[in-house]
Amino acid sequence: MPRFLLNRFSQSIVLLVIVSIIGFTVLNLMPGGPLAQFGLDPGMTQKDIERLSEQLGLNRPLWIQYLDWAWRLIQGDWGHSYRDGSSVLTVIGRHLLATLLLMGTSTALAIAIGSWIGIRGATHRYSLFDYCATVGAMVALSVPTFWFGLIGIYIFTLKLGWVPAGNMYAIGDGSVLDYLHHLILPSLVLSLVHVAIWSRYMRTATLDALTQDFVKTARAKGVSERRILLKHVVGNALLPMITLAGVQLPSLLTGALVTETVFTWPGMGRLFLDSLGYSDYPVVMGLLIFSAILVVLGNLIADIVVAVVDPRIRLS
Amino acid sequence: MTLIAANLAPSRWWQSRAVSRFTRHHLALAGIAMITLLVLACVVGPYALPYDSLHIDLRARFAPPLSGQHYFGTDPLGRDLAARLLMAGRVSLLVGFSAMLLSTLIGTLVGVTAGYRGGWVGAALMRTVDGFLSYPSIFLVLALAAVLRPSPAMITVIIAFTSWMETARIVEAEVRSLREREFVQAARMVGLSRRHIMFREILPNAMGPIIVAASLAVARAILLEAYISFLGYGIQPPLPSWGNMLNGAQQYLASAPWLAIIPGAAITIAVTSFNFIGDGLRDALDVRDDHI
């Protein structure tokens, strides 16, 4: 086991390096840059732009810039934003909570509702419930999230006025109720897709597990259906679920990005778009590394759990 | 050699059992019907409609659906929405389908190789998959679109390059567990070549998830194109796509909601159809149901 962990750890470091190099290269290959926002300023001259470029260290050869950035990162200095000068970690930290709140709520909703629907659908296969759940899930997966969010705003904010039009809380308020009031529509919109995903996989996984030999054996032995469900089915469905959860992690940025854009939610997704729009390289690189670390951790945990549970894979 | 496999998987899966199961799956049939209709509409429709999709007429802006011969109304430049919708459908569907083909090919190759070989080859490949998965695809898209100047072909490639990982992961996981099955052990013991085992023994058994993943991939590709174009980095005007039609519609939501509703509905219908088909395929190709 320790050797396995060590292997994975070293592989992860290599991954981080590759991710950072690719990211850095693509970012800098992008024409434009952090100074493009001043391109239309009537008072700034070419001289000012060049001076700023020099001061930001943008004139140095790419590999020097990369090494400089990497060296500082290893020492814990993630750099400073080109826009307001705060440290990158501080900037990410400010937005992290908002994203976690949104993602956490919708994931919890999604797993709870989705699993229930999925298992029920599998055990009552081809029933009306299963039929509706399947159709519903697929429609839900087919709806573009941003479109769904817009329709949601149109109905619930513009026409009905039930929920506010965006942001995380009303200025001057900030009570828990206010947060919930602002949270409900975005997290529901975001969870829709995930409810569908979880219900589909739960259904598939349950079906797979139900057809396994040991379930037939258990049934033959007279074990109650409910126990079979809980112990064998869910237990065996756990593996793909964990793998799925690991795969879902990058959506902490990408998936939330959609919802945060539509609902002006001050999370990391919006931070990413804004920073990319301004070519705020330090923040963008910071977010990339951050998400890479998250994914690596997530997959690592998923793999460890899978290896622990399935002895066949561990021994190979 | 394939006798051992024959008991566990129908090697000629296009034969009657799977197909008859598929045709019993009503949703999948509905999906096929919808997609056929949609494709027909997009290919033939623009010739049948009275208006050209490119013609700008500022006097007829924002006409609601069913005004005169504008069945779906007009857009902010007075162009017929129905014509634009169908032209956009050609682009979006083509991009989606091509991206799926490309990403499934790459993903399957990587997944089978990684899943079967294991060891450091498998680990290296899967770490690469992880690496690409940890990229918010929007970042790659944005950066690539800026460097490469987006065209439908380029968008297809970009979408494929950011979607193959899901397929690879599914395939790798499937292959990894299949690898330990008896029939594979047997094949190895008998001395079949590695490539033979990978692509003639394991792959057919993994086809189920691959095909399901493929149909999901089309769906996802269409959605991704919609999102990218919605943000303005995908298909550029005046070439229409369902995504960039939504881009223009966002600000008119309160005054001209049909501009947003109709393209969004089209995307939903197309993607739903592929999802239905995928589900039907999944049930039809459910391998293990065969030997109870």
Add this chain to the structure above:
Amino acid sequence: MTEAQTASVYSRRSALQLMIAGAAGLAGSNLLGQPALAGAAPAKPTGRVIVGLGQEPTVFNPLMAHIEVDDGVHFSVFDALFRIDPQGVIQPNLAVEVPNQKNGGISEDGLKWRIRLRDDAHWHDGKPFSAEDVKFTLELIMNPNFRSWRTAGHALVRDITVVSPTEISWRMEEAFAPYLSFLTETFIVPKHILEKEANPNNAAFNQAPVGTGPFKWGQRVAGDHLELVANTEYFGEGPHIERLVFKYIPDLTVLYTQFKSGDVDLVGQPYITPDHYGEAKSLPNRVVTLVPKTSFESFYLNLERPQFKELAVREALYAAIDKDSIIQGLYYGVPTPTETFMPRQSFYFNANLPMHEFNLNRAGQILDKAGWAPGADGIRAKNGVRLSFANSTTSGDPLREQVQQFLQQTFAQLGIEMKISNLPAAVMWGEFWMQSQFDSVIVGSSYLIGADPDVTNRLHSRSIGAKGGRGSNNAQYANPEVDALLDKGARTFDSESRRAIYQRIQELVRRDLPFLPLYQVNVVQGTKKGISGVVPNGNTRTESWNALAWYWAS
């Protein structure tokens, strides 16, 4: 030098424009330290105003490189030596009076400047403001390690001398008339706080600024909003509101929705989109006005491209633009057509330029006469050069994209092929723009700083970046007569003489058409009914330039 007595010289058109823009606000003259209307404003600052912005202010040190949206915070937290009022007249702010050659503040040769300062201004931490702070500010701008914003003008300052805590003087390397305008946008920062910083770029001050202005720094929730609180010790008349909040809403539709629902009291940059203007005007309890800005929209050409070298082609293109349909149809009548880069509210505006006329036949004739005949593919060509080019603008701007597609169709009727190739903003305005790598661009920008008419940066031949120059003359326009006039204008301090110079420049530019002027930008500013003191100022870049005068009436 003052620009007094400008009102009498305005043309009727621009006066009307001003009336439309600021009828309500002009009544309240509570600006820049002048007495307020008696009884109107509350005695103690009360209430809160929420300004909605489409971009997030992130740079709070006013000397560092920043964009327009940061100005709102700077104008509230800091003061400059001078301010510019909506009429284009420079008023004293931290200075006691505006120096000119008549009162001796500026020497006859324009080189020696002497400015007297207020003695009653204090920093938010209580310390008194003095000339030392002004000297520190000017020197910090030129500090080679400091990421400062604009250095033009400041680079000419030498021998800054603190004569007394309330008087400062310096010498200019050369006479530079626009410097006074530059100083209206140069906010003074505290020496006693910033001199202690080893690296002013990363100072804590940049996240919690301390100024002399009417509002103090409150708190900031990054990505969401920031809050300023009233400075009750402010030397001027005001502030009258207790809290000033800048709320960040990146989606313009949501911004407008929040304005309708009352979550936002005042819509700031980028204001209300033209398609909502009609509805916004009719909203109850909202005041919606059109405010002219100094920026204008143009079809900007790269004159080094073979297609654009001939004046005939440029004239034909101009005649092929259906401005009226674009303005009335696509922009709902919000902007005003223009023939020049000079805003109509400016003292230097030339009202006698030839008017544009949309005439496809005439355009075709011009091209025929110049020898551009349609080829086999229908596109006109001459000497092997096809009249085909690309046009770019910021992607994601639906109105501009509509204009592009409309123009594409119109040009196609003439046998001109225009291809659309849009880019994201961060790419668009980088080297692609600054090194003249484009064919043509649809761009909206201002050529002026403050209200000063000096446009050397945009039109002088030594400002061509692609040729090694130091400015933003990206069209690569080179006209020796214009160059000479620009040089002269920058050295002339008398407003009447300058006027003649800049009007002549406008004539020449209109004749040469290095860009095809479309319209001058009017922004749709919306406020909640009940806020008084909101005065639009086309000479500043922000709507919050005088937040100290705002208050809730009744």
